[in-house]
Amino acid sequence: MMREVSSSERPLRGARGWIITDDKVGMIVQCRGVADALGLHYVHKQVAPTGLARVLSPWLLPSRSERCGEGSVLAAPWPDIAIATGRQSIPYIRALKRLAGRATFTLVLQNPRTGLRTADLIWVPEHDRLRGENVITTLTSPHSISGARLAELRRVLPEAIAALPAPRAAIILGGPSSSHQFVAADVQRLAAALASLAARDVSFMITPSRRTPPALLAAVAEATHARPRIVWNGEGDNPYPQFLAHADLLVVTGDSVNMTGEACATGRPVFVFMPSGGSAKFMRFHAALTRYGATRPLPERLDCLPLWTYQPLDSARAIAAEVAERWRQHREGLRAPR
Numbered sequence: 001m002m003r004e005v006s007s008s009e010r011p012l013r014g015a016r017g018w019i020i021t022d023d024k025v026g027m028i029v030q031c032r033g034v035a036d037a038l039g040l041h042y043v044h045k046q047v048a049p050t051g052l053a054r055v056l057s058p059w060l061l062p063s064r065s066e067r068c069g070e071g072s073v074l075a076a077p078w079p080d081i082a083i084a085t086g087r088q089s090i091p092y093i094r095a096l097k098r099l100a101g102r103a104t105f106t107l108v109l110q111n112p113r114t115g116l117r118t119a120d121l122i123w124v125p126e127h128d129r130l131r132g133e134n135v136i137t138t139l140t141s142p143h144s145i146s147g148a149r150l151a152e153l154r155r156v157l158p159e160a161i162a163a164l165p166a167p168r169a170a171i172i173l174g175g176p177s178s179s180h181q182f183v184a185a186d187v188q189r190l191a192a193a194l195a196s197l198a199a200r201d202v203s204f205m206i207t208p209s210r211r212t213p214p215a216l217l218a219a220v221a222e223a224t225h226a227r228p229r230i231v232w233n234g235e236g237d238n239p240y241p242q243f244l245a246h247a248d249l250l251v252v253t254g255d256s257v258n259m260t261g262e263a264c265a266t267g268r269p270v271f272v273f274m275p276s277g278g279s280a281k282f283m284r285f286h287a288a289l290t291r292y293g294a295t296r297p298l299p300e301r302l303d304c305l306p307l308w309t310y311q312p313l314d315s316a317r318a319i320a321a322e323v324a325e326r327w328r329q330h331r332e333g334l335r336a337p338r
Contacts, residue, residue, distance in 0.1 A: 010039025011324035012081070017042035020084035020092050025210075026258050027086040030109050033142035034083055034123075037320035042083075045073055047092055058090030058114050066092075078104045081327060084119075085109035094118055105327045109142065121326055123319050125257065127284035139288055140261030142316035145244060150266060150312075153245035160239075161246050164203035164228050167305065170247035171204055171220060172240075172259050175211030180255035180277040187216055190273050191223040193300050194251070200305045204229035205243040209259070249307065251298055254278075254286055264294040267312035271298040 017040030019031035028044070035042045053060050066073045073092060078100035084093035090112045097106050097119065106119040116122065116132045124130045126137045161168070171194065176182050198204075204224045208217050221231055232239055244250070244262060249269040252260050255277075263270045272286060272295045289295040293310040 010037065011320060012327065013039030015040050015080040015327075016077075018045050018079040018082040018096075019043075020045045020047060020082060020089045020096075022047055022086050022088040024086060026256075027089075029144060029258060030085050030142050031083045033144045033146075033316035034107070034109065034319050034323065036144055037142070037146065037316040038081070038323060040081060042079070045092070047073060047088055049088055049091070053091070054088065057088050058094075058112060060091055061095050062091050074099055076100075081105045081107065081323070083107045083109065087113070090114055090118065102330070102333070105323075105330050107323055120330065121323060125285065126288055127281050136319065136322050138313075138315035138318050139292060140264055140313045140315045141258055142319050143258060143262050143265070144316070145241065145262045145265045146317060147265070147312060147314050149241070150245045153242055157246060158239070158242055160230055161205065161242060164205070164230065165201075167202055167248035167307075168246060169197060169202045169204050170243040170250045170263075171206040171224075172243075172250060172252040172263060173206070173208045173212045173216060173220065174253040174255040174259060175209060175213055175216065176275075177211065177255050179279050179282060180275045182213060182216055182253075182255075182275045186275040187219045189300055190216075190253075190298075191219040193273065193298050193302070194220060194223040196299075196301045197251070197305075198224055198227045200302060201227075202249075202305070203227055204231075205239070205247065206231045207238065207240050207243055208232070208234070209256070211255075249305075254282065257282075257285060260286070260289065260295070261313065261315065264289060264310075264313045267310060269306070269308050270295045272296070273298040 017035055019035055019042055021027040021031055023046060049057060074096055082093060082096055082104050093106055093108060096104060107121045108119040109123050111124050111128055111130045112118040116134055122135045124137055125141055126139050204227060206220060244266055247268055250263045251271045252263045254272045254274040
């Protein structure tokens, strides 16, 4: 059972932490989400193994130069808590566990592929099959779009968004990945669905990601051109957090677990558009969110505008509560007489 913690609480405020990732934004977002929810004072250790060490991650340990000596990635003083995610980070968290011993409580986000002893605690999304005594799960991935952050953003309505008539729809676009393709028929389906949404007198807040193909963004822009809208072109600050906070409903492409989870943190209706491809894991993930009541598949035609509510999903907060409790148990074990 995952423990609950109030949205204002940071259960380990001021404790020292490391987050260990490569340069992938999605990995960094997950680690920072949990570290922020814990209230850690943390350092980001970005790793980039090369050669054989990169190819054989997560099974090899880092080179001696990276784990020993002043200025190395793994140099004392050791953190109270270390959080790692991504295949390239696993050798470093394994080495840290050996070097720091019980001085550092280790957490791995996502299946490390190297067994349950990789870290003191492992988080996986519910749709992952990994289970064990030190494995915890949540429906969505952790991120930094907390309830407290959304509440703060909602206190101030930016002028550009205020100019959009309600209801406002945030359109969150991903793109092709190793598991999903956006073929021409997919682009046409999404454009038709958004044109149908436009016919319901919706205004739009549209944000692409780095993976969004120009043809996909162009089709979305064409389908929504008759309605008031904001289309972020990648220049200046990304208004994505404000779009999440001020949307009355959201449409997200289903190729990204992170983007879908962030949309479900709002408590607002989330329509999911599924491009071609996918996997059994993605199917389990989206099916679970639909059962929970957060999402529905985006129909190609909407004859009405259904709106619904649900308890917002804040996985970073839930994970932080579990980490804090297990860390306290870990510390009590250190103080116990031998």
